[in-house]
Amino acid sequence: MALGPDIVYTRVKDGNEVYILAKERLSAYYKDPGDYEIIEELTGKELEGTSYVPLFPYFKEFDKQNAFKTLVADYVTVQDGTGIVHTAPGFGEDDYNVMKNTGIPVVCPIDAECRFTDEVPDYKGVFVKDADKAIIKRLKDEGKLVKRENYLHSYPFCYRTKEPLIYRAISCWFVDISKIKEKMIAANNQVDWVPSHIKTGRFGKWLEGARDWAISRNRYWGNPIPIWKCDGSDYMEVIGSREELKEKSGVMVDDLHKHFVDEITWPSPDGKGTMRRIPDVLDCWFESGAMPYAQVHYPFENKEWFENHFPADFISEGLDQTRGWFYTLTILAAALFDKPAFKNVIVNGLVLAEDGKKMSKSERNFSDPKDIIDTFGADALRMFLMNSAVVKGEDLKYSDEGIKDVLKGFIIPFWNAYSFFVTYANIDDFKSDGVPKEPDNPLDRWILSEAESLISEVTEQLDRYDLSRALGYIVRFVDLLNNWYIRRSRRRFWRSENDVDKLQAYETLYSVLMTTIHVAAPFVPFITEEIYQNLKTESMPESLHLSDYPVANSEIRDLELEKKMEITRQAVSMGRALRSIHSLKIRQPLKSLYIVTRDTKERAVLREMEDIIIEELNVKDVIFKENEEDLVEYKAKANFKVLGKTLGKNMKAAAEKIEELSMMEIQSLLDGATLHLDYDSGELELKEEGIVIQRFEKENLKVLNEGSLTVGLDSEITEELLQEGTVRDIVRSIQNLRKERNLEVTDRINLKLSGSDWLKVAVDSFKEHLLTETLADNLVWEKTEKSVELNWGDVNCFIDLSRVNQV
RNA sequence: GGGCCUGUAGCUCAGUUGGUUAGAGCGCGCGCCUGAUAAGCGCGAGGUCACAAGUUCAACUCUUGUCAGGCCCA
Missing domain, CATH: 3.90.740.10 (Valyl/Leucyl/Isoleucyl-tRNA synthetase, editing domain)
Structure with a gap:
């Protein structure tokens, strides 16, 4: 007691x-x-x-x-x-x-069935729980029971059968962890964990508190523990191979299951009895831990292979394996080789159901993976998981919506880029020989450079085992490909003749698609393989997944060009924003776009890309200016990061003074001057790097500022511009009508228009443009019964058209 | 009870060694564009960075505590 x-x-x-x-x-x-x-x-x-x-x-x-x-x-x-x-x-x-x-x-006077043994003769053979009443009665009768009460307490139950369990001591074989604990900790210190905190946190702490490992199980199924013991003494032998067992016993076994090896005995060398195998089998986690050796039958076979491949480069399993696989791998590797079993490990978190609870068979709170794959595709599911926190050891709430997002946000756009290529390559019967080309068009050189950047960024992230960040670069790239490269290049593919520029566009798009599928192959293996099978040349490997992972070629990269395109895209984006703010739709041509920047380099770049800007924003001219003072006002704020360290306590007072700086003073700082600044508790020599400039658009100007770039619109719509805009509206409507009347994109048409006199003048002024864009052979000014009426603001127009060969 | 992790927009998540307008995608509202797109683009609304105290000139970020959720162990 x-x-x-x-x-x-x-x-x-x-x-x-x-x-x-x-x-x-x-x-x-x-x-x-x-x-x-x-x-x-x-x-x-x-x-x-x-x-x-x-x-x-x-x-x-x-x-x-x-x-x-x-x-x-x-x-x-x-x-x-x-x-x-x-x-x-x-x-x-x-x-x-x-x-x-x-x-x-x-x-421990109960047997394996939890019945009392001979040692308790009064209750021998009675199941312990059934003996309670008799025992209480006996105590009472013998006057030993003072008080009897029931109370509630927690009790272990079998999670499968829901039967109450009896906790009882049994004899077991243990691995003495204390002897190898230091080695295990040392081995773990050589491992890179994703996420990193597990190394010293959950797993490190587990190792520090590691207790002896019970490796034997009283079961029938399992690997027999290879220990033979003399039945007349404590002498025992551990057998290391079939060969050794044969030497001892004279029996060569093929089947190592319990019922075969248990038959094998030999006289004990100490002369006191017979060597018999102990009855236990191994804890199955012992086998999991032995995986690196067992999988290649080391040391009996593949010795060299093993020595070159151990420890493994990386393994991946769930957070719950801290005391499971991660642990047993570490025990065996540290004990046998004084090494870790793996160099890197990605630990994934738990996938929870949409309701935030653990997925459970009995609750059925999850979608059948088969249905998910049938509905959205295995790639979408895979990418959804790889792009989530679950690959960083955190929980993930599964949702069909999340998978749909992947489909809409990446897989379909990706497929569309490929499909665009295939559509036109088939029309023009284009086939690449797969040899890289050196195109002239800056757009081509730009996307090729971006593709190389993609390879190096993704490789870098994969080397760090940051899967979701790697995916981020792939998603960004496909967006650039679709919404800038292909959109800006479309007209090059439409031309009817196969000129050099068109061929270069094909080669570029082909090459870029090839790069993309190689880079994305581990993330979306099916769709990339499908594309590969259609794009590959004879000499390429049979499967994308038999190809080598691409290696970035820094010579193709043109970082300056990438930067230029970024600035251009920014200017275009700002121009679009301006149009949107002032309700000036893109179809309406405008006189000019003002681009203002003090940065001479930036100005040069934008001038170089003028054509793109003009076309994207539908303006007649781009005018560059350097005196942004006309359009924006400056305000200065202290650069806390720069000044904070030296100013310390005075930071606040100085910051207040800096915010009071005039436009003139700020400009002088920009021009390289040093300003002497007095504030309450001290003074400061202020230079340009000490401030952060904020620009504010002046009131009533159609101007937008972002960083060093300011963009303005000349929004005056002249009579001529209005006419042109109106004609473009008509073109758009005709294209829609063509679609409505099921015309092929190549069909020629007869066109009938009608409307006000002003409209007629407008149409006449831009007649050629109108005819070319709509593939019209002729234009008659009349209204028919089939005419469709359309209006834009106060402009009315009647349109009718018919296919040329039908008339 | 102990260890580890998480808490940021309606949802899913970014946010470098602390530095002053906290970002993205989706969703929502409005608009634009469209001879590749079960599309795309722009603008807008939406935040007490779970809460509290502390350290600091300065905290989403560092420290401590509280609350909530998760996993493992007891």
């Missing part, structure tokens, strides 16, 4: 009996303090070693080993009971630990 060392116990006289119990428990047994008399108070420590007569007569022989003397244990409390705990080392870990080095034998 165990006592708490510092708990105060009382000897109380109750009639003719004397009881010992914790003082704090008295009130649980006596309603009235007058019912008892305290004889003595003693601490648990003082009572340690007191002999007692056990409730039952069993195991009397262990009296000599002090089995029936009190012990002290820290876990004893006065929360319930008497404050004295019956202790059975065969049925509880705490109990076992208390008695560990006392010399008291561990007894």
Whole structure:
């Protein structure tokens, strides 16, 4: 029995009996303090070693080993009971630990079916739970039961069968972890973890507290532990191979299952009996931990291969494997080779159901993966997972919506880029020989450069095992490809003749698509393979997944060109924003766009890309200016990062002064001057790097500013521009009508228009443009019964058209 | 009870060694564009960075505590 060392116990006289119990428990047994008399108070420590007569007569022989003397244990409390705990080392870990080095034998008088054994003759063969009533009755009859009560406490149940479990001591084989713990910690220090905190956190802490590993199981199925023991002594041998087993026993086994190897015996070399295998099989985690060796049958085969491939470059498993695979791999590798079993490990988090709960078979709170794959595709599912926090060891809430986003945001646009290429390549019967070309068009050189950048960015992220960031670059690239390269190049593919520029466009798009599918192959293996099968040349590998991963060629990269295109795209984006703010639709041509920047380099770049800007923004002219003062106002803010370190406490006062700087003063700083600044508690020599300039668009100007770039629109719509815009509206409507009337894009038409006199003048002024764009052979000014009426603002127009060969 | 992780827009998530207008995608509203697109583009609304205290000239960021969620262990 165990006592708490510092708990105060009382000897109380109750009639003719004397009881010992914790003082704090008295009130649980006596309603009235007058019912008892305290004889003595003693601490648990003082009572340690007191002999007692056990409730039952069993195991009397262990009296000599002090089995029936009190012990002290820290876990004893006065929360319930008497404050004295019956202790059975065969049925509880705490109990076992208390008695560990006392010399008291561990007894466990129940069999594998949890029935009492011979050692408890009165209840022999009775299932322990069924004996409760009889035991209570007996205690009562013998006058040993003082009080009986039921109380609620947690109890272990089998998670499969939901049956209550009995905790009992069994004899086991252990790996002595304390002997190799340091090696394991050292091995772990050589591993790179994703996410990194697991290394010293969850896994590191687990290793520090690692306890001995029970590797034996009392089962039938499993790998037999290869230990043979003499049945007449403690002599034993561990067998390392079939060959060794044959040497000992003369039997060569093919099948290593329990029922075969258990038959194998040989006379014990110590002459005291027969060598028989111990009955246990291995914990299956032992085999998981042995994977690096077992998978190649090392050391019996593939010795060289193993030595060149161990430790593994990387492994990947779930966060729950801290005490599973990660751990057992580490134990075996550290013990056998003094190394880690893997150099890198990506730990994924748990995939939770849409409701945020763990996916569960019994709750059925998840979509069938087969349905998901059938509906959205395996690539979409795979990319959704790879692009989520789950690859960084965090939880992920699964949702069909998330997968749809991947489909809409990446897979379909990606496929459309490919499909655009295929459509026109088929029309023009284009076939690439797969040899890289050096195109002249800056747009081609730009996207080729971006493709090389893609390779190096993705490679860099993959080397760091940052899958979602790697994917980010791929998504960005496909967006550039679709919404800038292809959009800006479309007209090059429409031309009817196969000129050099068109061929270069094809070669470029082909090459870029090839690069993209190679880079994206690990993320979206199916769609990329599908594209590959159609694009590959004879000499290329049979499958995309048999190709080497691309290596970036820095010679193709033109960082300056990439930067130029970025500035151009920014200017265009700002121009579009301006149009949107002032309700000037793109179809309406405008006189000019003003671009203002103090940066001479930026100005040069934008001039170079003038054509693109003119076309994208539908303006007649781009005018460059450097004096942005006309369009924007400056305000200065302190550059806290630069000034903060030196100014310290004075930062606030100085910042206030800086915000008061005039436009003139700011300009002088921009021109390289140094300003002397006095503030409350000190002074400062201010230079350009000490401030951050903010630009504000002046009121009533159609101007937009972003960083150093300011863009303005000349929004005056002249009569001529209005006419041109109107004609473009008509063109658009005719194109829609062509579609509505199911005309082929190549069909020629007869056109009939009608409307006001002003409209007629407008149409006449831009007649040629109108005819070319709509593939019209002729134009008649009349209204027919089939004419469709359209209007833009106060302009009305009647349109009719017919296919030329129908008339 | 202990260890580790997470908490930022309606949703899913970025946010470098602390530096002053906290970003993206989706969704929503409005508009534009369209002879590749079950498309695309622009603008807009939407935030007490879970909460509190502390350190600091300065905190989404560092420290401590509280709350909520998750995983592992007991």
